[in-house]
Amino acid sequence: MANHSKKVDEFIQRISQRNPHEKEFIQAVKEVAETIVPFIEDNPKYKQTNVLETMCEPERVVMFRVPWVNDQNQVQINRGYRVQMNSAIGPYKGGLRFHPSVNLSILKFLAFEQVFKNSLTTLPLGGGKGGSDFDPKGKSNGEVMRFCQSFMTELSKHIGGFTDIPAGDIGVGGREIGFLFGQYKRLRNEFTGVLTGKGLQYGGSLIRTEATGYGVVYFSKEVLETHGNSLEGKVCAVSGSGNVAQYTIEKLLELGAKPVTVSDSGGCIYDKEGFNEEKLAFIKELKNEKRGRISEYADQFKGSEFHADVTPWNFKVDLAYPCATQNELPLEDAQLLVKNGCIGVFEGANMPTTDEALTFIREKKIFFSPGKASNAGGVATSGLEMSQNSQRLYWTRDEVDYRLKMIMKSIHNNCEEYGRESKNYVDYVKGANIAGFVKVADAMIAQGVV
Numbered sequence: 001m002a003n004h005s006k007k008v009d010e011f012i013q014r015i016s017q018r019n020p021h022e023k024e025f026i027q028a029v030k031e032v033a034e035t036i037v038p039f040i041e042d043n044p045k046y047k048q049t050n051v052l053e054t055m056c057e058p059e060r061v062v063m064f065r066v067p068w069v070n071d072q073n074q075v076q077i078n079r080g081y082r083v084q085m086n087s088a089i090g091p092y093k094g095g096l097r098f099h100p101s102v103n104l105s106i107l108k109f110l111a112f113e114q115v116f117k118n119s120l121t122t123l124p125l126g127g128g129k130g131g132s133d134f135d136p137k138g139k140s141n142g143e144v145m146r147f148c149q150s151f152m153t154e155l156s157k158h159i160g161g162f163t164d165i166p167a168g169d170i171g172v173g174g175r176e177i178g179f180l181f182g183q184y185k186r187l188r189n190e191f192t193g194v195l196t197g198k199g200l201q202y203g204g205s206l207i208r209t210e211a212t213g214y215g216v217v218y219f220s221k222e223v224l225e226t227h228g229n230s231l232e233g234k235v236c237a238v239s240g241s242g243n244v245a246q247y248t249i250e251k252l253l254e255l256g257a258k259p260v261t262v263s264d265s266g267g268c269i270y271d272k273e274g275f276n277e278e279k280l281a282f283i284k285e286l287k288n289e290k291r292g293r294i295s296e297y298a299d300q301f302k303g304s305e306f307h308a309d310v311t312p313w314n315f316k317v318d319l320a321y322p323c324a325t326q327n328e329l330p331l332e333d334a335q336l337l338v339k340n341g342c343i344g345v346f347e348g349a350n351m352p353t354t355d356e357a358l359t360f361i362r363e364k365k366i367f368f369s370p371g372k373a374s375n376a377g378g379v380a381t382s383g384l385e386m387s388q389n390s391q392r393l394y395w396t397r398d399e400v401d402y403r404l405k406m407i408m409k410s411i412h413n414n415c416e417e418y419g420r421e422s423k424n425y426v427d428y429v430k431g432a433n434i435a436g437f438v439k440v441a442d443a444m445i446a447q448g449v450v
């Protein structure tokens with residue numbers, strides 16, 4: 001064990017030296033290395049081929065200028081990126097994030113996680129991620145369109161239906177995907193499934209919008225039922241109020257749980273009565289149409305509370321679903337959750353739990369699923385959208401939902417196989433990392449040193 005931790009430290013040191021100042025990327029690599037380095041020690045073929053270190057280097061990074069004109073006729077400059085991380089098992093696949101915090105470290109962490117996640121989906125999808133430091137908040141539709149058109153003018157040279165298929169992520173929803181798709185079609189003069197998350201009128205798949213949130217809840221249901229427990233009646237904290245949070249809440253309600261919190265970067269809503277269909281419809285309209293702040297919920301629904309400086313992890317709940325952003329669940333909040341009786345944390349966002357909080361949660365042995373497993377339903381349904389586009393067909397809502405459920409079950413079972421430590425404990429972090437790694441690593445080895 002001591003020998004393994006020395007090997008992990010040496011590995012992280014090498015990656016840190018090559019990628020100085022990329023703290024989120026190093027955090028994501030460390031979380032994987034802690035379980036994969038010991039696995040590699042026991043499986044020499046992966047050691048001889050140095051495959052984990054190869055996986056830490058993107059196959060390609062594209063970085064470009066995005067000039068656009070705002071409503072005041074002033075030229076604005078943003079930076080665009082696409083990290084093409086790994087194409088061993090399929091074309092690069094992963095979302096685009098538009099948020100002022102976007103930088104290379106954040107996109108490399110997301111692209112690295114995406115490689116493992118996409119491998120877990122059972123579908124032939126490589127991993128990538130991209131985006132820009134553009135902030136869609138407060139921008140007019142015209143400004144967002146002009147930005148998307150400029151962004152796609154460069155990105156279109158690097159993507160394609162058999163090369164790299166982007167989708168949405170933070171700040172990129174149906175509106176942005178529409179503008180991006182329109183510009184790609186105009187530039188290339190081809191109607192092709194080059195993006196997923198498209199509108200239903202032009203090649204989108206039913207359930208893609210809902211898929212990440214639904215998938216997280218399906219995964220948590222599997223975890224609970226595997227351990228003789230259930231979602232029924234469980235009080236749940238959900239963070240964020242965007243795409244993933246909204247559909248996590250929707251499925252929790254449908255399956256008899258009681259979600260009581262939502263948040264945005266301005267603060268948190270606690271509604272101790274729990275949400276219902278009417279309240280969720282209000283949140284969807286507020287966030288998706290009016291693009292307002294979550295604090296407005298408290299003005300609408302008496303008895304609910306808005307807290308500007310409190311996270312959703314401060315309330316007494318049974319289960320926690322972080323669905324906003326990376327590192328939003330620090331150690332102090334994890335301690336508070338456990339102290340208040342929380343029995344499970346299921347990640348909807350990518351890497352929402354800090355390194356220290358994760359160590360604490362794993363020591364406490366409460367249920368925990370890493371985003372690369374539990375939020376894989378989104379990209380998996382993107383894969384189903386690609387299949388429908390190739391077939392020139394649309395599947396029904398029931399068919400896509402059924403396939404999503406089956407994929408989440410299969411991801412769960414695969415993680416369980418590699419992560420079971422004792423009769424009552426499955427280490428889903430270890431399980432997801434090893435299951436995701438083996439498929440990609442074997443494909444890389446089969447394809448030679450490329």
Ligand SMILES: NC(=O)C1=CN([C@@H]2O[C@H](COP(=O)(O)OP(=O)(O)OC[C@H]3O[C@@H](n4cnc5c(N)ncnc54)[C@H](OP(=O)(O)O)[C@@H]3O)[C@@H](O)[C@H]2O)C=CC1
Pocket residue numbers: 168169170171172173212240241242243244245263264265266323324325326328348349350375376378379
């Ligand atoms: N969409 C998808 O299919 C998938 C998304 N994910 C991950 O899920 C997470 C959420 O994505 P998605 O719902 O699509 O994004 P959205 O842009 O729809 O929503 C993001 C939500 O998170 C909140 N948020 C963002 N940054 C912060 C912050 N620093 N503090 C508090 N709240 C914050 C936003 O609030 P505000 O409006 O104030 O910024 C908003 O409520 C991300 O980690 C993403 O990578 C993972 C798999 C698939």
Ligand SMILES: O=C(O)CCC(=O)C(=O)O
Pocket residue numbers: 093094095096114117165166167168169196350375376378379380382
């Ligand atoms: O649907 C996709 O291609 C990407 C989803 C995504 O960005 C993610 O899984 O984090």
